[in-house]
Amino acid sequence: MFKDLATLWKLIKIYLKGKTPAIAFGFLTALVFALVGLATPYITKFLIDVIFHGQREDLLLPLLFFCGAVLVVMSFTGIISDYVLVNCFERAKLSMRHDLFTRLQKAPFDFLSVQRSGELNYRVFGDTESIETFFSRLLINIPLDLLFSVIIGAIMIGWHFEMAVFVFFVLSLQVLVITGFRKPLLRYALLRKGQSQSLSGFVVERFRNIQLIRALNTEEAEAANFKKGLGELMRLNVRSFMLGRISELSVTVVNNIWSFGILWYGGTLVLAGEITLGTLMAFLLISGMLYPRIASISGAVLSFQDVRASLHRFLEYYQVPPAILERPGATELRVKEGKVVCENLAFGYTPARPVLRGINATFAPGSITAVVGRSGAGKSTLAKLLVRLYDPAAGRILIDDTDIKQVTLRSLRRSVGYLVQGEFLFSGTIWENICYGVNPPGEEAVVAAAKKAAAYDFIMQLPDGFYTRIGEGGMRLSGGEAQRIALARAFLAGYKIVVLDEPTSFIDPQTESAIHNALLALKRTSTVIVIAHRPSTVKIADKILVLAEGRIVEEGLHEELLAKGGVYAAIYAELGEETRGKERLGEYSA
Numbered sequence: 001m002f003k004d005l006a007t008l009w010k011l012i013k014i015y016l017k018g019k020t021p022a023i024a025f026g027f028l029t030a031l032v033f034a035l036v037g038l039a040t041p042y043i044t045k046f047l048i049d050v051i052f053h054g055q056r057e058d059l060l061l062p063l064l065f066f067c068g069a070v071l072v073v074m075s076f077t078g079i080i081s082d083y084v085l086v087n088c089f090e091r092a093k094l095s096m097r098h099d100l101f102t103r104l105q106k107a108p109f110d111f112l113s114v115q116r117s118g119e120l121n122y123r124v125f126g127d128t129e130s131i132e133t134f135f136s137r138l139l140i141n142i143p144l145d146l147l148f149s150v151i152i153g154a155i156m157i158g159w160h161f162e163m164a165v166f167v168f169f170v171l172s173l174q175v176l177v178i179t180g181f182r183k184p185l186l187r188y189a190l191l192r193k194g195q196s197q198s199l200s201g202f203v204v205e206r207f208r209n210i211q212l213i214r215a216l217n218t219e220e221a222e223a224a225n226f227k228k229g230l231g232e233l234m235r236l237n238v239r240s241f242m243l244g245r246i247s248e249l250s251v252t253v254v255n256n257i258w259s260f261g262i263l264w265y266g267g268t269l270v271l272a273g274e275i276t277l278g279t280l281m282a283f284l285l286i287s288g289m290l291y292p293r294i295a296s297i298s299g300a301v302l303s304f305q306d307v308r309a310s311l312h313r314f315l316e317y318y319q320v321p322p323a324i325l326e327r328p329g330a331t332e333l334r335v336k337e338g339k340v341v342c343e344n345l346a347f348g349y350t351p352a353r354p355v356l357r358g359i360n361a362t363f364a365p366g367s368i369t370a371v372v373g374r375s376g377a378g379k380s381t382l383a384k385l386l387v388r389l390y391d392p393a394a395g396r397i398l399i400d401d402t403d404i405k406q407v408t409l410r411s412l413r414r415s416v417g418y419l420v421q422g423e424f425l426f427s428g429t430i431w432e433n434i435c436y437g438v439n440p441p442g443e444e445a446v447v448a449a450a451k452k453a454a455a456y457d458f459i460m461q462l463p464d465g466f467y468t469r470i471g472e473g474g475m476r477l478s479g480g481e482a483q484r485i486a487l488a489r490a491f492l493a494g495y496k497i498v499v500l501d502e503p504t505s506f507i508d509p510q511t512e513s514a515i516h517n518a519l520l521a522l523k524r525t526s527t528v529i530v531i532a533h534r535p536s537t538v539k540i541a542d543k544i545l546v547l548a549e550g551r552i553v554e555e556g557l558h559e560e561l562l563a564k565g566g567v568y569a570a571i572y573a574e575l576g577e578e579t580r581g582k583e584r585l586g587e588y589s590a
Contacts, residue, residue: 004308007315012135015092026084027140033077034148037289038155039070041282049278085140093132100124100314106322109389110349121204122197123317130310137300145293145300152290156283160275166265167287170258174291175298177254181247182299186306188240195233202229262287324388326409333407335415335496336400338365338527340386345395347378347385355381357550359395363497368523368540370532372571373547379531382547383499386529387418399497417495425482430459431466434488445492452521453487454514487515491522498522501531509536516540535572544568 016023043063051059101124104112112120156164206213206222213222266280345359355378363369371379384390386397388404397404404412425433434446446466450456458481462468470477477485490498500519512534520540522528532538539558546554546561546568554561554568561568 004304004311008131008134008138008307008311011096011131011311012139015095016088016135016139019088019091022084022088023139026081026088027143029077029081029084030140030144031147033074033081034144036070036073036077038148038151038286041155041286041289043067043070044285045276045278045282047278048281049276053276053278085136089132089136092135093128096128096132096314097124100128100318103318103320103322106324107317107320108323111320119197119201120317122200123313126193126197127310127314130307131314134300134304134307141296142300145296149290149293149297152286152293156286156290159279159283160269163262163266163269163275163283167258167262167283167290170254170261171287171291171294174251174254174258175294177247177250178295178298181243181250182303185240185243185247186303188236188243189306190309192233192236192240195229195236199226199229199233202226258287258291259284324391324409327405330406330408333399333402333404333411333415338496339363339398339400340497340527340529341398341401342382342385343395343398345382345385345392345397347381347390347392351393354393355550356385356392359550359552361545361552361555363527363529364543365527366523367542368519368528368530369543369545370530370538370541371545371547372532372538372568374571374574377547378550379547380501383418383501383529383531386497386499387416388412389418415495416497416499417490417493419486419490419498419500425470425477425485427470429464429467429469430462430485433470433485434466434492436489438489438493441492446488449488449492450485452491452518453484454518455481455484455488458484484515487518491518495526497527497529499529499531502533502537512536538572546571 043066047063050056051063104120104124153164153168156167203226206226213219262280262284266275266283269275270277270280340363342359342361345356346354347356348354359382361369371382373379381390385392388397388409391405399412399416426436431446434449435441447456450459450466459466459468470482487500490500516536519528519530523542530537530541532541538544541558544554544556544558544561545552546566548567554564554566556564562572
């Protein structure tokens with residue numbers, strides 16, 4: 001527990017750095033608000049014992065003005081303290097969420113691949129909410145509650161010791177009731193949180209794969225699974241609600257016992273002449289102020305268990321090391337020619353299973369180099385190494401004789417474009433997707449990029465043209481249309497080096513020809529590297545690298561490699577047969 005408190009304190013120092021004056025001011029105004037609130041029992045005591053008992057009608061108007069002043073001061077200080085403190089803590093929460101989101105964006109792919117979207121969302125929003133809420137409790141509420149519990153207790157003892165002891169005894173019963181119910185309530189709160197989080201991830205994942213669900217006709221099964229999860233959440237909600245109601249009723253019963261007890265015991269003291277009626281009423285009011293303070297302290301201590309869970313979950317993601325570390329003193333990459341050299345590259349997603357071994361290759365400026373190989377040969381892995389989504393286990397990659405590990409990631413990815421296989425698009429308009437990650441260009445540049453990617457014609461046929469909303473992941477577009485929009489983005493960015501992981505995989509022959517022409521135009525200003533799966537793409541390459549079992553086994557031109565009758569010739573024959581089969585299937589479907 002103390003270790004977690006120390007960790008929480010470190011987070012407070014990080015995220016509230018520079019906000020100490022504002023928090024101190026907010027605390028002081030909250031202190032003034034609470035101190036002024038203590039005037040209420042004294043006003044009641046004065047009203048009954050002095051004005052009513054002493055028949056001092058002349059003091060009623062001054063007392064009314066005094067009450068008005070108290071209300072003004074309380075309102076003023078309450079609003080100020082709330083604004084200042086909420087502003088500080090909300091800014092801290094904003095920073096926490098931003099930092100966690102930023103770190104998760106840099107997390108290794110193998111870590112992110114096993115996380116559900118709902119889980120990521122909940123940790124960014126739900127857990128940070130719990131932690132930030134406890135910031136204010138730890139810094140403001142608990143110190144004020146402790147201070148005023150002592151002050152109120154001292155006032156009550158000063159008024160009448162035996163009466164104060166009686167109030168403390170009854171309040172201790174209330175604390176026991178609260179403590180007894182708080183732990184099971186927290187347990188159910190954690191169960192509800194976990195179930196809600198699981199259902200959130202379920203919904204996001206299912207709608208993301210809605211096409212697969214419909215294709216496999218599993219809508220009813222998924223609906224049944226969702227209903228089952230909702231049923232479990234409903235049972236937890238009902239049990240939690242009933243437990244909360246029983247807890248509230250128990251506290252209400254003890255409250256009534258406490259009120260009746262004070263009235264009974266205090267009434268005997270009033271009748272005996274030991275205290276005045278004003279003192280009794282003041283006792284009732286001030287003891288009512290004491291109860292919330294003690295309940296708040298006990299609630300904070302018990303709820304810290306929930307905060308500890310959120311803290312552990314937050315740190316679990318917060319402390320994930322980034323996939324790629326930028327070296328201190330990294331320089332800006334300035335590409336002049338765009339020559340890319342791989343020197344003895346080796347890489348494996350796990351050390352025991354290398355994917356690439358001893359890769360030596362040169363990608364010349366002003367040329368198209370195609371990388372071919374059977375599935376699992378390491379083609380896409382090589383593409384990811386070129387843009388430093390991963391670092392090689394051995395060897396290095398040079399761009400114009402500069403090791404890409406020595407340059408900033410920002411400058412590297414500003415110079416080297418990567419078109420991912422099966423590229424995902426964002427919800428929004430086509431215009432926003434083409435311009436994503438690119439400095440705001442003019443309209444002519446966007447239109448030109450769309451034309452190069454053979455996307456302009458189909459875009460203009462849509463109801464709103466470039467401003468057509470395409471849905472999450474580009475669900476309203478076909479695979480070929482989505483890929484052409486991604487291609488337009490690559491053309492618009494004007495990269496010096498472009499790595500394309502099969503840019504024509506979902507495209508018809510006519511559109512493919514247009515894209516090939518665009519690639520031939522692109523090589524005039526860029527180094528083009530294409531991960532190729534179709535024979536037609538291979539034919540436009542100036543050089544072909546053949547990968548097999550993680551090694552480059554052949555290199556040369558299309559005709560040269562075919563004449564050798566080796567690995568490339570076999571792969572080309574397989575690719576050709578596969579392509580012809582797809583074309584026949586397309587004709588049959590049409």
